[in-house]
Amino acid sequence: MNHNLQRRHLLGALGTFGSLGALGLGAGMPGSAIAQENWPTKAVTYVVPFTAGGSTDVVGRTLTTKLAERLGQPFVVENKPGAAGAVGAAYVAKAPADGHTLFGGTISTHAINASLYKNLGYDPVKDFEPVSLIATLPNVLIVNAALGVNTVAELIALIKRDSGKRHFASSGAGTSTHLAGELFADMIGVQLTHVPYKGTPPALTDVASGQVPFMFDQMTAALPLVQAGKLKFLAVTTAKRTHVAPDIPTMMEAGVANFEMSSWQAVYAPKGTPKAAVNKLNAEIVKILALPDVKDKLANQLGMTIVGGTPEELAAHMAKEIPRWAELVRKSGATAG
Numbered sequence: 001m002n003h004n005l006q007r008r009h010l011l012g013a014l015g016t017f018g019s020l021g022a023l024g025l026g027a028g029m030p031g032s033a034i035a036q037e038n039w040p041t042k043a044v045t046y047v048v049p050f051t052a053g054g055s056t057d058v059v060g061r062t063l064t065t066k067l068a069e070r071l072g073q074p075f076v077v078e079n080k081p082g083a084a085g086a087v088g089a090a091y092v093a094k095a096p097a098d099g100h101t102l103f104g105g106t107i108s109t110h111a112i113n114a115s116l117y118k119n120l121g122y123d124p125v126k127d128f129e130p131v132s133l134i135a136t137l138p139n140v141l142i143v144n145a146a147l148g149v150n151t152v153a154e155l156i157a158l159i160k161r162d163s164g165k166r167h168f169a170s171s172g173a174g175t176s177t178h179l180a181g182e183l184f185a186d187m188i189g190v191q192l193t194h195v196p197y198k199g200t201p202p203a204l205t206d207v208a209s210g211q212v213p214f215m216f217d218q219m220t221a222a223l224p225l226v227q228a229g230k231l232k233f234l235a236v237t238t239a240k241r242t243h244v245a246p247d248i249p250t251m252m253e254a255g256v257a258n259f260e261m262s263s264w265q266a267v268y269a270p271k272g273t274p275k276a277a278v279n280k281l282n283a284e285i286v287k288i289l290a291l292p293d294v295k296d297k298l299a300n301q302l303g304m305t306i307v308g309g310t311p312e313e314l315a316a317h318m319a320k321e322i323p324r325w326a327e328l329v330r331k332s333g334a335t336a337g
Contacts, residue, residue, distance in 0.1 A: 039099045039276070039280060039281075040073040040099060040100060042073060042100060043073060043076055044064075044073060044076070044099070045078050045095075045100065045102070046060050046077050046078070046103075046104060047078050047079075047080055047088045047092050047103050048078070048088065049081060049082075049085035049087060049088025049104065049109055051079060051199055052079050054199075054221075055218055055220070055302055056104050056106055056265060057077070057104075058302060059134055059265045060104040061077050063267070063285065064076070064077055066291070067285075067288070070288070084175050084178075085108045086117060086120055086121060086174070088103070090122045092128075093122035093123075093271075096270070097129075097273045097274075098273065098274075098277075099281070101269070101270060102267060102281070103128065103267070103270075104265065104267065105124075105265070105267065106176070106264065106265055107321065107325075108175050108176060110124040110318055110322075111124070111318060111321035111322050111325050112174055112176065112179055113174050114326065115322075115325060116174045116329050116334060116336045124318065124322070125318065127270070128271055129268060129269045129272070130311045131267040131268055131278055131311055132267050132282050132308060132310070133265075133307045133309050133317055134298075134304075134306070135298055135299075135307055136238075136262040136265075136305045136307060137218060137264070137302065137303055137304040138218075138237050138242050139176060139180050139263055140216065140222070140234075141155075141214065141233070141235045141236075141251065142204070142215055142217060142222050142226075142231050142232070143155060143214040144209075144210050144213055144230070145231055147165075147214075149234075150232070150234075151234065152235050152251065152254035152256060153255050155234060159190055159192075160190060166193060167192060167195055167212060167213070168181040168195065168213070168215050168216075169212040169214075169215035170196050170197065170215060170216070170217075171200040172196050176261065177200075177203075177215060178194060178196065178334070178336075181215065182328060182329075183259065183261060184259070186328065186332055188256065200218070200221045204221060207231060209230075216237065218263070218302075218303070219244065220301070233248050234248075235248060235253070235254040235256075236248055236249075238262050239260045241253075242303050243303075243305075244299075244303040245303070264307075265304070266314055267285060278311060285308070286308045
């Protein structure tokens, strides 16, 4: 065999060995770069920890519809409500960290619950990979129309002179609507009794009928009862007025100094989900949030302020929110089991 022929055989053998070696190495590396880059490789479950029809559910279904279109795999929303989102969060915390289970998190699941529940069943920081903050949204102070109050100052005066009006409703213990009420009580210096409900609809129904005088909740859910003359909006909880109802003042404008809170929506994955999958998902979500129809639904129809951002920015946001609400829970003595 001449030298050229020998050289070709040697190079061919080395090439074959190199290819087989690379394949063998890739096959032996769980979560390898190849597998991560190909994510998703099957249907993805997106867990919403609240009932269907609420803002977290609408956000989840909006995102998953677009993700399925863009990534070529089914994205299935699964509602697992209970304990201010803690039931669904605990479920996802124990799910396989392969990028095929995602979680629609909120201020409740990833900030408030950490200090409100004695036995939470998950750690919002240690058990999850932050993916992206989606949006912030205001709660609004809602009163029974028959109370005869038209301003926050008038409501405070009524509460202080009438002990029968010192209770408020919420959509559930540990929700942002609960903590907004606790914050209100703390700032006006009056002990208020919290009346938790299993969701927004029954709470709004009892406020509208006069069973409970007031509550904090999201504007969209209460709007039909406001239009029917059974409820009134007094103020929004955010630092600035909402673009969907610019005539409604903020709590601070209405005289409650330093009252500011924004509920928020975010996406998470179980801890240990490959970084490449997290980054790919984040990039897609940021693009989806910029789509005109998505912006119209979230901003104009739900009154949200779209945020987006990186996983690191979501982690930093949580690092501020968790101690903030822990301090309020401590001061108010609020508990949820």
